[in-house]
Structures are given as C-alpha cells and as structure tokens.
Amino acid sequence: MSRRPRLILSRQALAHNYQHLSSVVGKAECAASIKADAYGLGIEFVAPVLWEEGCRTYFVAYLEEALALRELLHDATIYVFHGFDRRNFDIAKAARIRPVINLSEEALLPKIKELNPAVHVDTGMRRLGIPQYEMDRLLKLVERSKPSLLMSHLAKADEPESMDNVTQLERFNSIRNQLGDACPYSSLANTAGILLGPPFHFELVRPGIGLYGGSPDPNDPKGFKPVVTWQAQVIELQDVAMGESVGYGGAFLAPRPLKLATIGIGYADGYHRVLGGQGELAIDGQICPIVGRVSMDLVTLDVSAIPTIKKGTWVEVMGPIISIDTVAVKANTIGYELLTRLGSRMERVVV
Numbered sequence: 001m002s003r004r005p006r007l008i009l010s011r012q013a014l015a016h017n018y019q020h021l022s023s024v025v026g027k028a029e030c031a032a033s034i035k036a037d038a039y040g041l042g043i044e045f046v047a048p049v050l051w052e053e054g055c056r057t058y059f060v061a062y063l064e065e066a067l068a069l070r071e072l073l074h075d076a077t078i079y080v081f082h083g084f085d086r087r088n089f090d091i092a093k094a095a096r097i098r099p100v101i102n103l104s105e106e107a108l109l110p111k112i113k114e115l116n117p118a119v120h121v122d123t124g125m126r127r128l129g130i131p132q133y134e135m136d137r138l139l140k141l142v143e144r145s146k147p148s149l150l151m152s153h154l155a156k157a158d159e160p161e162s163m164d165n166v167t168q169l170e171r172f173n174s175i176r177n178q179l180g181d182a183c184p185y186s187s188l189a190n191t192a193g194i195l196l197g198p199p200f201h202f203e204l205v206r207p208g209i210g211l212y213g214g215s216p217d218p219n220d221p222k223g224f225k226p227v228v229t230w231q232a233q234v235i236e237l238q239d240v241a242m243g244e245s246v247g248y249g250g251a252f253l254a255p256r257p258l259k260l261a262t263i264g265i266g267y268a269d270g271y272h273r274v275l276g277g278q279g280e281l282a283i284d285g286q287i288c289p290i291v292g293r294v295s296m297d298l299v300t301l302d303v304s305a306i307p308t309i310k311k312g313t314w315v316e317v318m319g320p321i322i323s324i325d326t327v328a329v330k331a332n333t334i335g336y337e338l339l340t341r342l343g344s345r346m347e348r349v350v351v
C-alpha cells in the first residue's frame with residue numbers, strides 16, 4: 001500500500017533562517033510573524049525552535065492564535081495584529097496578550113494601558129492602522145495607551161526599486177518625530193523590508209516568510225534555506241503509446257511512447273490545480289514534467305528519462321531542488337499561499 005504525501009520540516013533550516021535574519025538586522029530585535037499556524041508549518045514545530053534561537057517577540061492575527069501560542073511559550077511577548085475587542089479584555093490580560101490598536105476608537109477604554117498594546121499607524125498601505133489624517137487622535141491615543149510598540153507595514157517591500165518604500169519610510173520617521181519623547185519602540189519591516197536595508201530596521205523587525213524559507217525575490221533565495229521538503233510517492237508506473245491521452249479530459253496527448261509515473265499528490269494536498277501541464281517534480285535530483293491535469297489525489301509525471309524509477313520511490317514536490325518560489329511562480333501565486341494551503345492529510349515529520 002502506498003503512503004500519503006509527507007512534509008519534512010527542518011529545525012536546522014528554520015534556526016538558520018532566524019539567525020540569518022538576526023545577523024542582517026544587527027542590534028534590532030528580530031521578532032517572528034507566526035500567524036496562520038506559522039504559515040501552515042505548525043506552531044508546535046516552529047515556536048519552540050524560534051524560542052530556542054532567542055526569539056522573544058511573536059505576532060499573530062487573532063486572539064485565539066495568541067492563546068494557543070501562549071500554551072507553548074509561557075514567557076514570550078505576543079502581539080495580535082487584528083486589533084482589540086473590549087469584550088476580550090480579561091482574557092487578553094490574563095494571558096498577557098498585547099493587542100495592536102488599529103483604530104483610535106478601540107483605545108478609548110482607559111485601562112487599555114494594562115495590556116501594553118502596540119499602535120499601528122498607516123503610512124500608505126491603507127489596510128490597517130491609524131490613517132495619517134488622524135494625527136491628532138494618534139497623539140491622544142499614544143498618551144492614553146502608553147504603547148509598547150509603534151508599527152507600520154510596507155506595501156511594496158518586495159519591489160526594492162519602488163520609491164513608495166522611501167515615501168512610507170519618510171512618513172514613518174515623520175510620525176516618530178512628531179511623537180517625540182512619547183515614541184515607543186518602533187517596527188516597520190517584514191522579511192522584504194529587512195532586505196531594504198538598515199534605515200528600515202528601527203528597533204524591531206517582524207519577518208515571516210523568510211523564516212519559513214521563502215524569498216521576496218523568486219530568482220534569489222537571499223540566504224534562506226528551505227524549511228519544508230514536500231514529498232509524494234510513486235503509486236503506479238505506466239507505458240503509454242504515441243497518441244494516447246492521459247488523465248481527466250484527456251488533456252495530454254503523448255507525442256511519442258512515454259513512461260509515466262502516477263504520483264500520490266493532488267489539489268486536496270494543496271498542490272494547486274493550475275499546475276496541471278506546468279508543474280515539475282524531482283526524482284533523485286532530476287526534474288520531470290507533470291503531464292495532464294492535477295486531480296484531487298494524483299498527478300501523472302513523465303519519467304521517461306529515469307529508467308531506475310520504481311513504485312514507492314519518493315519524489316520531491318517542493319524543497320531543495322524545486323524551490324517554493326519556483327512552484328509559486330508556476331502556480332501564479334506566492335510562497336505564502338502555497339505554505340498556508342498545505343493540506344491537512346499529509347504526514348508531518350520534524351527532523
């Protein structure tokens with residue numbers, strides 16, 4: 001019987017990526033964005049490794065994620081990006097969870113100070129954060145809430161040539177200046193922002209994707225190592241004749257006699273259906289093209305070039321040979337989406 005696809009999760013690569021980012025930012029504190037179950041890798045795997053490497057501050061999107069993380073890391077500083085709901089004050093207080101205040105209204109609660117909140121100011125993303133035209137309210141809010149962190153987020157950090165990064169940086173610096181002595185610890189950079197250089201680092205950076213092995217530049221890994229190796233097994237081998245069609249819709253016609261391997265991976269595992277006829281898998285370091293459509297549990301692979309292949313051979317879907325960013329570009333998406341959509345039925349092996 002064949003085995004389900006598996007994810008091999010490397011502690012060593014994760015630790016390397018954290019140390020790499022830490023060394024790039026020098027004196028600034030390297031925190032971690034660990035939302036969405038650590039971008040699909042699993043907080044049970046990720047959080048203890050990062051803690052061990054010296055990471056003390058974590059960002060998640062929701063209170064529930066923060067509470068789950070608190071169970072794993074008793075002494076960590078944990079921020080929740082998506083703001084504050086006063087009905088959850090007591091829960092947040094008891095678990096020492098810090099909200100990021102996005103709208104000034106939320107902080108009218110006088111005792112918000114007790115939560116050591118962060119304040120998010122918008123500098124051009126127009127998604128979350130206190131907008132620039134609310135400067136007066138920001139000043140009042142900072143006075144009231146005594147924030148532990150001032151943050152903003154870059155819209156185009158992965159486009160290093162864009163002048164919009166400079167504009168956002170200038171706005172952030174100007175807000176810091178206006179706050180003067182009241183300005184707390186500040187943070188602007190995600191992974192790509194870190195790579196824009198020291199003016200973007202401030203006192204704290206909050207990378208996500210780089211920790212997990214994705215690069216802001218699909219053509220350059222930027223020193224990040226793959227944390228996830230995604231593998232699937234050969235379930236069946238077939239010889240097809242010239243002119244035979246393969247898979248749903250007969251979408252592939254064999255142009256000559258071929259040896260095909262049927263591999264146990266499909267869109268139910270998070271292998272995007274758009275990769276039909278586009279994707280590649282690697283066997284023993286050799287890259288083979290997917291032919292025909294991606295089904296729920298299977299793909300077919302042209303393995304004519306690999307005579308040694310057998311039923312049960314493990315093939316690489318993503319990892320050291322086929323990088324996350326290579327797969328993402330072919331699937332017309334980004335590494336973040338690939339990771340956060342990895343299917344739940346796979347085996348996970350931490351090494």
Ligand SMILES: *Cc1c(COP(=O)(O)O)cnc(C)c1O
Pocket residue numbers: 033035081153189190191192206207208209210
């Ligand atoms: C997710 C997120 C990050 C981390 O971004 P990466 O691009 O994964 O490094 C940082 N800041 C905010 C506000 C985020 O939502």
